[in-house]
Amino acid sequence: MSFGYGFGPGGPGRRGCRRPRALSPLRxxxxxxxxxxxxxxxxxxxxxxxxxxxxxxxxxxxxxxxxxxxxxxxxxxxxxxxxxxxxxxxxxxxxxxxxxxxxxxxxxxxxxxxxxxxxxxxxxxxxxxxxxxxxxxxxxxxxxxxxxxxxxxxxxxxxxxxxxxxxxxxxxxxxxxxxxxxxxxxxxxxxxxxGPVVDRITRDAFRVLAKQPGGEPDPGPLAPETARIAHRGRAGVLLDVNVARLVRAARREGVVLRLIPRIGDFVVPGTPVLAVHGVGTPSRRALRYTVFVGVERTSHQDLGFGLRQLSDIGLRALSPAVNDPTTAVQCLDRIVQFLAAVVEQPLGAVHHRDGRGAVRLVQDVPEWAHLVDLGLTEIRGCAVASPQVSRRLLAGIDDLLLLAPQDRREPLVRHRTLLVQAVERTAPEAAEREFALLPDHQGIG
Structure with a gap:
């Protein structure tokens, strides 16, 4: 694992404000x-x-x-x-x-x-x-x-x-x-x-979700961007950021910092990592050991990493070499569980505040559509060959449609439509298509 530090923008978010934790990612x-x-x-x-x-x-x-x-x-x-x-x-x-x-x-x-x-x-x-x-x-x-x-x-x-x-x-x-x-x-x-493996992954994902803030009023537009700070150090995956240190650095200069890449993105030397909004730029010394880069993603601050692991396990289970649809169904159970937990959560960006309540750091988190695509796309592509998986996937999407507000239904409807179309193209017999498209929470119960 290597540690780097950087200076660059990310899109300012819409909702979600929190005060930074003083504990560094060292633990x-x-x-x-x-x-x-x-x-x-x-x-x-x-x-x-x-x-x-x-x-x-x-x-x-x-x-x-x-x-x-x-x-x-x-x-x-x-x-x-x-x-x-x-x-x-x-x-x-x-x-x-x-x-x-x-x-x-x-x-x-x-x-x-x-x-x-x-x-x-x-x-x-x-x-x-x-x-x-x-x-x-x-x-x-x-x-x-x-x-x-x-x-x-x-x-x-x-x-x-x-x-x-x-x-x-x-x-x-x-x-x-x-x-x-x-x-x-x-x-x-x-x-x-x-079972215990996917349960452990899901619990880790919920721990990351618990760190996300609740909904707060939009703090308003940021000041104009005045500078970008580039990553210094080895190339690698952005593991986490020291929020408390970044907030202190921004508070001293009276500016707002915006993290450009999301946690889990691969960054290379010279690419912008932080954007500065306001007059003044934090020194390189103040920004040392604030952005941590490593060789592999972790679940410390990565909201999507749990879905990535569950999707990988389900995808491997559906490969011709393994052919284990029951494992894929177990992964879908947990994917639906996690998506149901975030279906009404404020997503898009997190605003970190200093002790006086002023926003000092804006950090992007995955949008709802990104999480749905991450959890369902790859398994949906392999589900057409397994009625057990297609039936469980349809049941999970239907459950999420019942929970999702109107503005978050579109990604779910899109995945359901694509799955139905793929099964209709693949299954030659009408009875087989009808069986594969019947929602079932156990796949084939």
Whole structure:
């Protein structure tokens, strides 16, 4: 993933105003990595070992000050018995970690081949996968550190530390690792099934939708455009923008910034990214780390990415090599669910305001027609060969027509008409055409 920054316009929107969130996209970028959680876990394991070793040293020092040498001898005996277990654990954990990675790679390969390569991101962002790997690595490191604390001296008066507390913590971490391994296998098996995968994609899409603002009065036309700022950095997909930083930069100069590309667009160096409306131009320093570019779209701020994934899974399911219309129907269920949720949402643009309520950043989001086309076009093109899919698609469009206001019915009517025409051209028999064009919420219930 590469970070770039840019300076350029986007069309000013009509509705939707919100104040920016202060949190930067750093949290989402870290969730898309696989190194941060294990590294943090190793640091925590080292800190826990340091505290536990200090506690063990205090216990031995206290007993020696009380001249309770018999108790120290008992601790030494218990610790020696635990040493064998800790040694076995330290050597077995790496094998266990290898098993986890093997399961992960097989699951990722099957998911990317059976669904779409874009679902690999679900495994990368999986909390249970990261937590399991983190605890396994932390247990391995902690057990190695504990082995360094065993004292070769047997005289209770000369022993400086007995790793009793540390050994107990190793046992607890092993039990936790086993429990997490069970949860990890269960979670991985679920993510290899169609239903949980499309459900996860849909929930991610609704999280993005929840960040969209409600309808507000139109703030009016923007001031004339005075400058454009070009993208500086590597070419790539526009992942997200740091809204709070852009709003601050625009507020300092007393201008309004307009984001030209939408989230998910591919940008190349030199193309305009932000447009400046008003007198003054934010400095390059103020606009650093405001536009984030990467190699693949994410669902952080991308309203259409969920529909893109669902459409890809459904399209692959309808390919002659797979021929799985039931999976396509499951994807249509979720596509209709998402479109029904946005059918009355204000779309077109989002206006981000500063603390005083003044609009400082205008950001385009997909229009209603764009979302309908994204969710239905490609599946509709393949539905003519599968009555199950055509019947479910017609039922979904009819449901959306009941919910859609008058000004949003046109894209739905267009897709319904095109589907009916395609089926009539493809099916030679009247009875077959009639069957394929009968709306059914289960496809063929």
């Amino acid at each position: 989402e970028h870290l969730r898309d990595t696989f190194w941060f959680a294990p590294t943090l876990g190793l640091l925590c394991a080292f800190a826990l070992w340091w505290v536990a070793s200090a506690v063990d040293a205090e216990i031995v020092e206290y007993l020696q000050s009380e001249e309770a040498y018999d108790e120290v001898s008992d601790l030494i005996g218990i610790a020696e018995d635990a040493r064998t277990i800790v040694t076995t654990i330290s050597s077995a954990m790496m094998t266990f970690i290898g098993v986890v990675f093997s399961i992960s790679l097989v699951a990722v390969q099957m998911a990317s081949g059976g669904f779409t390569p874009r679902v690999v991101r679900i495994f990368v962002r999986s909390r249970i996968t990261k937590l399991t790997l983190t605890v396994f690595l932390a247990t391995f490191l902690f057990s190695l550190l504990v082995l360094t604390q065993y004292d070769s001296k047997r005289d209770p008066r000369l022993v400086t530390t007995v790793p009793l507390v540390q050994s107990i913590l190793v046992m607890i971490m092993v039990v936790l690792s086993l429990l997490l391994f069970i949860a990890y296998v269960s979670s991985t098996l679920r993510l290899m099934q169609v």
